[in-house]
Amino acid sequence: MPMTKELLKGNEAIAEAAIRAGVEAYFGYPITPQTELLEYMARRMPELNRVFLQAESEVAAINMVYGAACTGVRVMSSSSSPGVSLMMEGISYIVGSEVPAVLVDVMRGGPGLGNIAPSQADYFQIVKGGGHGDYRLIVLAPATVQEAIDLTYRAFDLAEKYRTVVVVLLDGNIGQLMEPAELPPMRTFNGNGHRAPWALTGAKGRPHNVITSIYLVPEVEEQFNRKLQAKYRTIAENEVRFVEYETRDAEYVVVAFGTSGRVAQTAVKHARAEGLKVGLLRPVSLWPFSEKRLAELAETARGFLVVEMNAGQMVEDVRLAVSGKGRGGVTPPVQFYGRMGGVVPFPDEVFEEIQKMATNEVTA
Amino acid sequence: MIAELEEELVYARPHALFDGATHYCPGCTHGVAHRLVAEVIDELGIAEMTIGVAPVGCAVFAYNYFNVDFAQAAHGRAPAMATGIKRVRPDNVVFTYQGDGDLASIGIAEITHAAARGENITVIFINNAIYGMTGGQMAPTSLPGQKTTSSPCGRDVETMGMPLKMAEMLAGMPGAAYVVRRSLHSVKEINKAKKAIRLAFQTQMAGMGFTMVELLSSCPTNWGISAIDSLKWIEEHMIPYYPIGDYKVAEGVGSLN
Numbered sequence: 195m196p197m198t199k200e201l202l203k204g205n206e207a208i209a210e211a212a213i214r215a216g217v218e219a220y221f222g223y224p225i226t227p228q229t230e231l232l233e234y235m236a237r238r239m240p241e242l243n244r245v246f247l248q249a250e251s252e253v254a255a256i257n258m259v260y261g262a263a264c265t266g267v268r269v270m271s272s273s274s275s276p277g278v279s280l281m282m283e284g285i286s287y288i289v290g291s292e293v294p295a296v297l298v299d300v301m302r303g304g305p306g307l308g309n310i311a312p313s314q315a316d317y318f319q320i321v322k323g324g325g326h327g328d329y330r331l332i333v334l335a336p337a338t339v340q341e342a343i344d345l346t347y348r349a350f351d352l353a354e355k356y357r358t359v360v361v362v363l364l365d366g367n368i369g370q371l372m373e374p375a376e377l378p379p380m381r382t383f384n385g386n387g388h389r390a391p392w393a394l395t396g397a398k399g400r401p402h403n404v405i406t407s408i409y410l411v412p413e414v415e416e417q418f419n420r421k422l423q424a425k426y427r428t429i430a431e432n433e434v435r436f437v438e439y440e441t442r443d444a445e446y447v448v449v450a451f452g453t454s455g456r457v458a459q460t461a462v463k464h465a466r467a468e469g470l471k472v473g474l475l476r477p478v479s480l481w482p483f484s485e486k487r488l489a490e491l492a493e494t495a496r497g498f499l500v501v502e503m504n505a506g507q508m509v510e511d512v513r514l515a516v517s518g519k520g521r522g523g524v525t526p527p528v529q530f531y532g533r534m535g536g537v538v539p540f541p542d543e544v545f546e547e548i549q550k551m552a553t554n555e556v557t558a
Numbered sequence: 559m560i561a562e563l564e565e566e567l568v569y570a571r572p573h574a575l576f577d578g579a580t581h582y583c584p585g586c587t588h589g590v591a592h593r594l595v596a597e598v599i600d601e602l603g604i605a606e607m608t609i610g611v612a613p614v615g616c617a618v619f620a621y622n623y624f625n626v627d628f629a630q631a632a633h634g635r636a637p638a639m640a641t642g643i644k645r646v647r648p649d650n651v652v653f654t655y656q657g658d659g660d661l662a663s664i665g666i667a668e669i670t671h672a673a674a675r676g677e678n679i680t681v682i683f684i685n686n687a688i689y690g691m692t693g694g695q696m697a698p699t700s701l702p703g704q705k706t707t708s709s710p711c712g713r714d715v716e717t718m719g720m721p722l723k724m725a726e727m728l729a730g731m732p733g734a735a736y737v738v739r740r741s742l743h744s745v746k747e748i749n750k751a752k753k754a755i756r757l758a759f760q761t762q763m764a765g766m767g768f769t770m771v772e773l774l775s776s777c778p779t780n781w782g783i784s785a786i787d788s789l790k791w792i793e794e795h796m797i798p799y800y801p802i803g804d805y806k807v808a809e810g811v812g813s814l815n
Contacts, residue, residue, distance in 0.1 A: 218646060219645060219646050249638070249671075250667055250668070250670075251667060253635070253638070253668075254641075254667065257638035257639050257642065258639070260631075260632075260638075260639055260642060261611070261631075261639035261640060261642025261643040262642035262646045264639075264642075265609075265646050265647050267646045269642070283632055283635075284632060284635070287631075287632050291629075291630075394627040394628070394643065395647065395650070396607040396608065396627055397605065397606055397625065397627050398606035398607070402621075402625050402627050403627045404628045404629075405628070405630065406621065406630035408619075
């Protein structure tokens with residue numbers, strides 16, 4: 195059957211993509227700007243005889259996800275910044291128990307109650323941790339509705355492959371905007387099918403399964419942590435995703451993800467039209483990070499500009515990635531331009547920053 | 559010549575319990591509660607379809623003793639986790655095993671909403687009026703005047719309020735099908751407790767809604783008294799405040815017995 199593009203809203207497209215990826219249970223709690231995702235699930239999941247439950251809080255929602263994940267089903271939740279803060283405990287437990295789950299975080303302005311406008315201020319929280327303990331999440335940051343669909347569809351496979359939490363991290367802008375996109379085919383629903391050997395299904399014809407995250411003996415806990423870290427190294431080797439635009443001969447490289455990445459691309463296009471040799475690297479996986487590619491670009495780039503809708507979070511990773519990677523072991527200058535509190539930068543603002551960098555008005 | 563003895567086995571380890579020593583303190587009634595649950599699982603023949611959820615607290619390692627599938631929850635979140643399990647596997651028997659700090663303090667939202675939704679799970683609630691694992695702090699169920707490490711002068715109800723009566727409270731939830739309180743301080747009460755646990759599981763299996771058996775339990779170590787005196791303390795101090803009784807028995811539950 196030929197696929198056709200439809201006009202889809204980000205949040206709803208993500209929900210439908212998850213359904214087509216075979217999500218069997220959804221637990222969530224209303225919070226703007228992700229509520230359409232929950233509402234879509236409330237309608238669609240029962241239609242398909244799958245589980246939808248509105249939890250009493252994000253705390254409960256993530257622990258319902260944890261419970262369902264222990265049985266080996268495809269399960270997810272979605273929320274937005276303050277709600278995701280409440281989920282941090284559960285995320286740490288899920289990671290510490292090595293069960294697969296998918297979480298969609300539609301970021302909004304903060305800190306505190308903040309506002310409901312698009313923001314990227316939770317990069318640190320999601321990419322660096324947020325919950326307790328040494329762990330990493332696979333973090334996928336779409337910049338378009340189509341990418342949100344594709345990454346959500348893929349997220350479940352990654353979660354199961356690595357038995358970890360995959361976060362689809364977007365800002366309220368991508369959650370709310372409508373644009374033409376194509377939905378993937380419906381996968382065979384695995385409702386009563388085979389479950390992973392570790393899953394809690396009842397100890398019939400096998401020894402009992404236990405899913406836990408407690409290791410009281412420090413050496414044993416360390417051993418478990420070593421296992422986790424080894425898994426993260428495998429993920430880092432295999433799951434880096436990024437998109438490049440006009441970087442081939444770029445003297446200056448803009449680095450931006452999600453909505454900032456879209457805005458930056460427009461600015462880069464403008465700069466090219468003005469004869470500036472500028473390119474864009476848009477990390478799609480925020481962890482694992484595109485540090486190797488950035489190091490390569492640093493060999494020839496005269497400077498980097500990081501654009502984010504926050505006070506400068508990913509810029510720290512860019513600085514680490516390019517540190518000492520310039521010609522002769524120097525570190526190319528890394529500039530930062532950010533808007534905060536739910537303000538989305540205009541392409542003109544970014545273009546001006548590119549111009550400043552290219553004309554050496556600003557030095558490192 | 560010695561006459562041949564005829565022996566009849568009247569007491570053995572339930573199959574749903576592993577053969578091994580527990581980490582519980584001498585005189586603690588967790589062992590009794592574990593055994594009762596395991597006997598019920600054996601008698602109902604549900605070991606292969608049961609999934610337990612362990613709490614944070616002394617019973618965190620319950621999965622080391624029960625020979626059924628088990629998950630270990632975050633503090634207070636066992637009812638949410640059990641909800642997640644039961645919703646995707648409605649044909650399994652799902653139970654949580656929680657203490658008073660876990661259930662009545664940090665997890666009061668999760669237990670309340672699980673009951674309100676009529677979540678088809680069974681909750682074994684161990685009320686020993688104290689935090690055990692962390693070393694004897696005041697619990698939401700600590701009695702007025704009860705001395706603990708965090709209420710060294712005794713629980714002051716002026717500042718800390720009165721202890722929570724969870725069975726009474728949850729019985730008021732519309733989704734509750736079977737909510738009762740029993741005690742583990744005497745053989746007679748232990749037998750009654752077992753019957754209640756059995757009926758709670760049967761109620762769940764009949765799909766009738768939320769079930770909870772609150773078990774008044776001892777903590778000799780943190781109460782700072784002997785095991786024998788602990789049982790007396792349950793009878794003399796806990797039962798007057800936490801009366802044994804059936805707080806919610808939905809229509810039809812009685813006939814399951």
